[in-house]
Each structure stands twice: as structure tokens, then as C-alpha cells.
Amino acid sequence: xxxxxxxxxxxxxxxxxxxxxxxxxxxxxxxxxxxxxxxxxxxxxxxxxxxxxxxxxxxxxxxxxxxxxxxxxxxxxxxxxxxxxxxxxxxxxxxxxxxxxxxxxxxxxxxxxxxxxxxxxxxxxxxxxxxxxxxxxxxxxxxxxxxxxxxxxxxxxxxxxxxxxxxxxxxxxxxxxxxxxxxxxxxxxxxxxxxxxxxxxxxxxxxxxxxxxxxxxxxxxxxxxxxxxxxxxxxxxxxxxxxxxxxxxxxxxxxxxxxxxxxxxxxxxx
Amino acid sequence: xxxxxxxxxxxxxxxxxxxxxxxxxxxxxxxxxxxxxxxxxxxxxxxxxxxxxxxxxxxxxxxxxxxxxxxxxxxxxxxxxxxxxxxxxxxxxxxxxxxxxxxxxxxxxxxxxxxxxxxxxxxxxxxxxxxxxxxxxxxxxxxxxxxxxxxxxxxxxxxxxxxxxxxxxxxxxxxxxxxxxxxxxxxxxxxxxxxxxxxxxxxxxxxxxxxxxxxxxxxxxxxxxxxxxxxxxxxxxxxxxxxxxxxxxxxxxxxxxxxxxxxxxxxxxx
Numbered sequence: 001x002x003x004x005x006x007x008x009x010x011x012x013x014x015x016x017x018x019x020x021x022x023x024x025x026x027x028x029x030x031x032x033x034x035x036x037x038x039x040x041x042x043x044x045x046x047x048x049x050x051x052x053x054x055x056x057x058x059x060x061x062x063x064x065x066x067x068x069x070x071x072x073x074x075x076x077x078x079x080x081x082x083x084x085x086x087x088x089x090x091x092x093x094x095x096x097x098x099x100x101x102x103x104x105x106x107x108x109x110x111x112x113x114x115x116x117x118x119x120x121x122x123x124x125x126x127x128x129x130x131x132x133x134x135x136x137x138x139x140x141x142x143x144x145x146x147x148x149x150x151x152x153x154x155x156x157x158x159x160x161x162x163x164x165x166x167x168x169x170x171x172x173x174x175x176x177x178x179x180x181x182x183x184x185x186x187x188x189x190x191x192x193x194x195x196x197x198x199x200x201x202x203x204x205x206x207x208x209x210x211x212x213x214x215x216x217x218x219x220x221x222x223x224x225x226x227x228x229x230x231x232x233x234x235x236x237x238x239x240x241x242x243x244x245x246x247x248x249x250x251x252x253x254x255x256x257x258x259x260x261x262x263x264x265x266x267x268x269x270x
Numbered sequence: 271x272x273x274x275x276x277x278x279x280x281x282x283x284x285x286x287x288x289x290x291x292x293x294x295x296x297x298x299x300x301x302x303x304x305x306x307x308x309x310x311x312x313x314x315x316x317x318x319x320x321x322x323x324x325x326x327x328x329x330x331x332x333x334x335x336x337x338x339x340x341x342x343x344x345x346x347x348x349x350x351x352x353x354x355x356x357x358x359x360x361x362x363x364x365x366x367x368x369x370x371x372x373x374x375x376x377x378x379x380x381x382x383x384x385x386x387x388x389x390x391x392x393x394x395x396x397x398x399x400x401x402x403x404x405x406x407x408x409x410x411x412x413x414x415x416x417x418x419x420x421x422x423x424x425x426x427x428x429x430x431x432x433x434x435x436x437x438x439x440x441x442x443x444x445x446x447x448x449x450x451x452x453x454x455x456x457x458x459x460x461x462x463x464x465x466x467x468x469x470x471x472x473x474x475x476x477x478x479x480x481x482x483x484x485x486x487x488x489x490x491x492x493x494x495x496x497x498x499x500x501x502x503x504x505x506x507x508x509x510x511x512x513x514x515x516x517x518x519x520x521x522x523x524x525x526x527x528x529x530x531x532x533x534x535x536x537x538x539x540x
Contacts (some may be wrong), residue, residue, distance in 0.1 A: 009318050105460065137428065155378070
């Protein structure tokens with residue numbers, strides 16, 4: 001096989017299996033090449049990913065080592081994403097009253113989701129975890145993509161215990177500006193006591209839902225090791241949880257004067 | 271730039287933007303190459319995708335033409351996926367009683383979702399549509415990936431009208447073995463009257479939910495042009511909808527004798 005083609009096939013296989021480790025032998029056998037040629041190919045694949053700002057190849061030699069693709073996003077692409085999101089979200093017709101913005105189209109837009117997921121996957125790549133967890137509904141597409149990029153299972157907490165979830169554990173929690181009591185429910189078989197979770201959600205105001213997620217995971221002795229949230233409201237300043245990474249911050253929604261002010265969180269940059 | 275690297279960058283850009291059309295000029299300018307070199311590169315990228323069984327490049331010359339990546343999956347990979355799914359689903363511990371199987375882990379497994387989505391994206395690539403539609407919750411990861419691969423927006427129908435959806439239209443429908451009345455609700459601003467939808471869902475037994483989806487879309491004069499369902503139960507033989515493409519068929523769940531029998535649908539092959 002010609003080198004041109006080999007590089008493309010290598011790239012396609014690695015990027016289709018993010019955070020999965022392949023042995024050098026796997027590729028050497030597949031393409032009938034020596035380790036030295038493979039190293040050169042991998043170097044080139046890494047260069048391509050760097051140029052496109054979409055991650056890097058990690059190559060660890062020796063026992064327990066391997067070659068894997070660590071997905072990510074360059075600071076340049078991440079900043080461009082933040083600007084595109086701010087522009088899309090600042091459309092006045094999104095105002096729903098009560099300080100709410102219509103965001104469903106954005107949270108289910110494949111390209112926005114892909115780049116947001118790359119931010120979280122890049123930031124949380126070195127945080128050992130057993131699953132990605134979200135609560136239905138608007139964060140599911142994002143959480144699913146983060147889980148794929150980190151090669152972790154996705155666990156979706158339901159609002160209502162459903163028959164199709166088998167036996168479940170439920171909690172009640174307070175959420176929303178009016179502090180309503182809400183419920184969430186998790187399938188017992190979806191999680192393992194004593195494990196670690198990365199939590200992903202689409203929106204946070206006071207942090208009630210995120211606290212609910214941490215609490216229900218706590219029922220299984222599961223530690224939340226990282227939390228990524230697409231959009232976080234500046235108010236209330238005092239949240240029910242700390243240690244979370246927002247992509248954007250909603251500074252102000254002034255319905256009377258038609259002002260939406262959103263800022264980019266610089267902490268996402270690596 | 272060396273040809274090796276150019277091929278990799280081309281492949282990465284095209285596969286990161288499925289079903290998006292790029293002009294020849296875009297690539298010729300970016301890499302400083304002539305159209306003839308680009309054609310040769312594209313031919314090679316197409317060969318790589320063919321070899322990996324992950325789709326093809328469509329290249330249409332002239333006005334309105336362009337170069338785009340049509341994602342798909344080879345029949346060989348699709349058949350392997352069906353077998354892997356059957357094996358995973360046949361685990362007796364999945365039996366929940368009442369003919370239900372626990373499938374949440376599978377419907378949220380990134381690699382299963384990716385390959386199932388490639389089946390639907392490959393089959394529905396030539397079906398003009400304006401969005402992909404699903405109803406929450408278990409089909410969302412799959413539908414989101416189909417939408418991304420087809421470069422379409424995703425619309426998620428909610429069970430309950432939520433404040434964050436703005437003004438909604440709701441319907442009641444009958445679903446489940448016991449024919450319970452259920453509700454679904456769609457944000458008015460998510461859809462355009464007179465448009466076309468591809469519907470994706472995780473499971474169908476009698477077809478009540480899918481009929482509900484078609485009915486609520488019908489309220490907006492939206493035609494359902496294709497329907498993909500991961501798992502369809504053989505019983506009841508008479509469904510409330512026709513024209514749907516299952517990946518797998520649940521032939522029998524016999525709880526008393528611990529038998530789960532699932533078959534692969536050969537109609538998915540192209």
C-alpha cells in the first residue's frame with residue numbers, strides 16, 4: 001500500500017476510535033510496515049491533527065503503552081465557537097420571559113455540539129472516570145458526544161422512573177428560581193458503587209439540578225470528578241455547587257430593553 | 271505541503287463535515303494545487319473511505335456542484351454491528367418482565383450509536399428532508415448522530431410541554447401494550463409548516479409513539495419521508511404505522527424459559 005493511502009487509513013481509524021489504545025503491532029501487521037515507518041506515519045498524523053486543531057496522538061512505548069487519539073480543539077477554534085454561540089444566542093427572538101432563552105436548536109445542533117464536546121473532552125482527558133452522566137433532556141446530545149470522545153459509557157438520569165429502566169433509585173431536589181421540588185431517577189444497573197463520574201449539562205442557573213445529580217450519584221458512593229456546563233447564568237452569584245466549567249456565561253437578560261449579554265469563559269483554554 | 275499531509279488534511283476536513291458541499295476552489299486555494307491534483311487526491315480519499323467501509327466522496331462538477339463526504343457503512347460492517355448488538359441484547363439479565371428488555375446502555379453506547387446512525391444516514395442520504403425528529407429520551411443520541419451525518423437540524427419532541435420550549439403544540443395518543451393515553455409536545459419555533467422530516471426512534475412495538483410523532487408533525491403539515499427504528503418487536507404483527515426501517519427485530523422474549531430471540535433485518539443492506 002502506498003504511504004499516502006496508509007496515512008489516510010491510519011488517521012481515519014484513530015479518529016474514529018477516540019481515546020482507544022492500539023498496539024504498534026496492530027498497525028504494523030495491518031500495513032506490513034516496520035515500527036520505524038509507523039513512528040514516522042504517526043508523527044505525520046499528529047501534525048495533521050495539530051494543523052486542523054482537532055487533537056493529538058499520544059504514543060506510549062513499552063508494556064501497557066499504545067497509540068491513541070486524544071480528541072481536542074485548538075484555542076483558536078474554541079474561541080471561534082464561543083463567538084458563534086454568542087452571536088446565535090444573542091438573537092432577541094430567543095427571549096421567552098422570566099429570564100429564559102430558547103436554546104434547544106443550539107443544544108441539538110450537531111456542529112455546535114461537536115465543538116463544545118471537544119472542549120470538555122480536551123479538558124477532562126486526564127481526569128480518570130468511569131462514565132459521563134447527564135439528566136434528560138437538553139444536554140443529552142452534548143453528553144453523548146463527550147462520552148464517545150472520552151470512550152466512556154453515557155448514563156442518562158431520568159426525570160421519572162420508567163419501567164424500561166428496571167429498578168431505580170430516585171431523589172427529590174429543589175430547582176429553579178421558584179425552588180420547585182423536582183425528581184430524578186437513575187437505573188441501579190447503570191452504575192457501579194464507588195466509581196467516578198464526569199457530569200455534563202446544558203444549563204445552570206442556581207445549580208439545583210447539578211446538586212441533584214451529585215446527590216443521586218452520592219447515593220451510590222459515586223464521586224463527581226468533573227462538571228462541564230454549556231451555559232451558566234451569572235445570577236444568582238451563589239450557586240449550590242462549585243467546581244464546574246462553563247463555556248459561556250449569561251451576564252444579563254433584560255427583556256424590557258431587549259438586551260442579551262453573554263460572555264465567553266476564558267477558562268476553557270488550555 | 272507534502273502530498274501525504276494534504277491527503278490527511280483533506281480527509282479530516284471532509285469527514286468532519288458530512289454532507290456539506292465544498293467547492294474545488296476551497297481546496298485548491300487552501301493547498302495551492304491545481305484542479306487535476308485535487309481530483310487525484312479526492313480519488314485517493316474515496317479509496318481510503320471505501321477500504322474502511324465508512325462512506326464515499328461525491329464529486330459533482332459544474333455550477334451547483336461540489337465535493338462532499340457521504341457517510342455510510344459497508345454491508346460487512348453493518349452485518350458485524352447487527353451480530354454484536356444481538357449478542358449484547360441476548361443477555362438474559364436484560365429481561366425486565368412484561369416483554370421489556372433493558373436497552374439504555376446500548377442506546378447510549380457511542381460506538382453502537384455511531385454505526386447504527388451510519389446505517390440510517392447511508393440509507394436516507396438521497397431522501398430530501400429538512401430535519402431529523404425524535405421523541406425523548408432513549409433515541410436522542412442516535413437521532414442526534416443521524417442528524418449530524420445528514421447535516422440536518424435535530425428536533426426533539428418532549429413528553430411534557432416545558433417552559434423553555436416557548437409556545438408548543440401538544441397531542442394525546444395511545445401507546446403501549448395497555449394502550450395508555452400519553453402526551454407529546456413540540457416547540458412551534460422548532461419546525462416550519464410544509465417541510466419534511468426523517469424520524470428516528472430507539473424502539474417500536476405497536477407503533478403508537480411513531481404514529482404520535484407523525485400525527486404531531488401532521489399538525490404542521492410536515493411529511494414524514496423516512497423512519498428508522500433501532501429495535502422493532504415482531505408482535506403485534508399489525509403496527510399503527512408502515513414504512514419503517516428496523517436494524518433488528520425482536521422475535522421472541524420468553525421469560526419463563528429465559529429465551530431472547532432477535533434477528534437481523536437484511537433490508538438495511540445497500
